[in-house]
Structure formats: structure tokens, C-alpha cells
Amino acid sequence: MDINAISQLSPIRTQNVQSVQTPAEVTKGFSSFLSDALNDVNQAQVASSRMQDAYATGNVELHQVTIASQKASVMLDLTMQVRNKVIESYQEIMRMSI
Secondary structure, rough: OOHHHHHOOOOOOOOOOOOOOOOHHHHHHHHHHHHHHHHHHHHHHHHHHHHHHHHHHOOOOHHHHHHHHHHHHHHHHHHHHHHHHHHHHHHHHHHHHO
């Protein structure tokens, strides 16, 4: 057993602790996240529409149009479910008695 090998290990490094964010910074971060997510959904809808137009002119295969359409549909459904949960949560908070 080689005891000297233990001394060759590097010490455990601690990660830098991030500073505490203010409520305004958190709100801005959440707002930008939400905005980016909605922009992604919109871009998927626009891409699906463009693919349908391209299919009508004969430039794109049917399976590509179907995939783009399903992707946009799933993204929109997810967005609607998240919206519904947010509204439901807000209503539940408003019903709480203080």
C-alpha cells in the first residue's frame, strides 16, 4: 500500500457562490425566458406555414411538412398547458385567505 499516493490528490475545490439576486433581476430573467419560449413557438408556427406553402408549390416532401406541422402543434399544446397551469395557480393563490 502506497501512502504517498494520497498526498498527490488535489484538494477539493469549492464552487463560487453566486450573489443573491434581487426580485427585479429574477423577474427580468423569467420574463426573458418566457419571451424566448413564446418566440420559439411562434417561429415553429411560421416554419410550419412556410413548409405548407412550399409543399403546395412542389418544393418540399409531404413527410417534412407533417413533421414541421406536428412539431408546431406539440409546442403550441405545451404552451397552452403551461398557460392553463399558470392561470390555475394564480386563481388558487387568489382564493387563499391570509
